[in-house]
Amino acid sequence: MKCSLMHKRVKVADIELDDASGFIKKINTVYAPEHLPIGVSIKKGVADRASLNDWWTERSIPASRSGIREALELLDITSTKMLLVRCYGLSLSDQYWICPEGTNLTWDNINFFENSFSDDVGDVLFGAKKKDNAFDFSSPDNTSDGNLKKRWKIIAGKRCLVKGGSTPFRQQPFNEVIASKIMEWLGISHVPYTVMWNQGIPYSVCEDFITGETELIPAWRIMQTLKKENDISVYQHFLNCCEALGIKEVIPYLDRMIVLDYIIANEDRHLNNFGVIRNAETLEWIGMAPIYDSGSSLGYDKLAGQIRSERDITCKPFKKYHEEQLKLVSSFEWIDIEKLSNVRALIMETFSEGSASEYMDETRMKAIADTVEKRIRNVAEMAMSYIPVQTISTEYDVEKDIAEDYGPKMV
Numbered sequence: 001m002k003c004s005l006m007h008k009r010v011k012v013a014d015i016e017l018d019d020a021s022g023f024i025k026k027i028n029t030v031y032a033p034e035h036l037p038i039g040v041s042i043k044k045g046v047a048d049r050a051s052l053n054d055w056w057t058e059r060s061i062p063a064s065r066s067g068i069r070e071a072l073e074l075l076d077i078t079s080t081k082m083l084l085v086r087c088y089g090l091s092l093s094d095q096y097w098i099c100p101e102g103t104n105l106t107w108d109n110i111n112f113f114e115n116s117f118s119d120d121v122g123d124v125l126f127g128a129k130k131k132d133n134a135f136d137f138s139s140p141d142n143t144s145d146g147n148l149k150k151r152w153k154i155i156a157g158k159r160c161l162v163k164g165g166s167t168p169f170r171q172q173p174f175n176e177v178i179a180s181k182i183m184e185w186l187g188i189s190h191v192p193y194t195v196m197w198n199q200g201i202p203y204s205v206c207e208d209f210i211t212g213e214t215e216l217i218p219a220w221r222i223m224q225t226l227k228k229e230n231d232i233s234v235y236q237h238f239l240n241c242c243e244a245l246g247i248k249e250v251i252p253y254l255d256r257m258i259v260l261d262y263i264i265a266n267e268d269r270h271l272n273n274f275g276v277i278r279n280a281e282t283l284e285w286i287g288m289a290p291i292y293d294s295g296s297s298l299g300y301d302k303l304a305g306q307i308r309s310e311r312d313i314t315c316k317p318f319k320k321y322h323e324e325q326l327k328l329v330s331s332f333e334w335i336d337i338e339k340l341s342n343v344r345a346l347i348m349e350t351f352s353e354g355s356a357s358e359y360m361d362e363t364r365m366k367a368i369a370d371t372v373e374k375r376i377r378n379v380a381e382m383a384m385s386y387i388p389v390q391t392i393s394t395e396y397d398v399e400k401d402i403a404e405d406y407g408p409k410m411v
Helices: 049-058 068-075 080-086 120-125 172-186 234-245 250-263 304-309 322-328 343-350 362-385
Strands: 002-007 010-017 024-030 096-100 150-155 158-163 194-198 201-207 214-218 275-279 285-288
Touching: 010 096, 024 049, 049 080, 068 080, 068 120, 120 150, 158 172, 172 194, 172 201, 172 250, 172 343, 234 250, 250 322, 250 362, 304 362, 343 362
Parallel strands: none
Antiparallel strands: 002 010, 002 096, 010 024, 150 158, 158 201, 194 201, 214 275, 275 285
């Protein structure tokens, strides 16, 4: 299929998609190289097809998504990339899309920020049967990443992401609420979350923080803008890429993210769930995105004894263990530990709401509260004795366990 890669109303390039797989098999004329997706290089007017395909694959639902295989069979679709084609690659995270040759489609008529979208795909992804009548593939659910069940819904006129939790505890939605409140207390820019119930199952709900004028560029994309040398750590490489692009206030942001993730024992802050916001029209960098997607934390898949022992807790994206990642923090001057004095009450109350007791017993709740309070005390001790960043070198802070590839296969 011949089509144009569009960036909002800007024609970026003419491309050809394979009709069977949805892969980009050819890039023809590039009209606006500055509007190519971040990290896609161009030399002598020729765009890197492999990196553009990587970016295109990142837009699709991962094959590891809970229930996706059954959904694809129900929809009679061969791959999640073909779902992309059915919705023209439209997303609620950025302004890219594809316009098939010979059509009169326009951004203003089809974008999901201003126009309604179908619930059909989201219904199937959440386990509903396919409608017998005409099925509408026009949905941002075709371009949502991550392994947990999720869907977009228009709630009270706002674009909201609804996301489930994993069995047996279904804890992630509650974790999002707890993490949000902790960040609110500490003055950390974040996306607020609430919990909604549907048929006795909890889901987190958050409003889209991207608008029709902005877009989210994941950290992984940022890191494709420069070649990473073997003797440079992932942390330093990200800083180098941001500096080269002119992105400001990166270190204070990472300080806060790393401390938060330590407090809540976040195990999945990979390079595709934090990033940078830019203006989609002027291409100007607005700043680091508010922190979101903190659900895989607080021992979400562990028993009470495992939560207390803390033996199996790993982290991302810069180190394998939180204690090592904390050493990258440049300053603790911003944190007011006293504002976290009610964290135990927050945890106990959040896990007691609605039908949460069906998934969470008091022993497990207390184990979570105890370990969070312990970690807060550890942060307080570090804050009193930290070494100023000027005396710490991270340039050669390189270990095998922090150089993991978070490309499309890992999404």
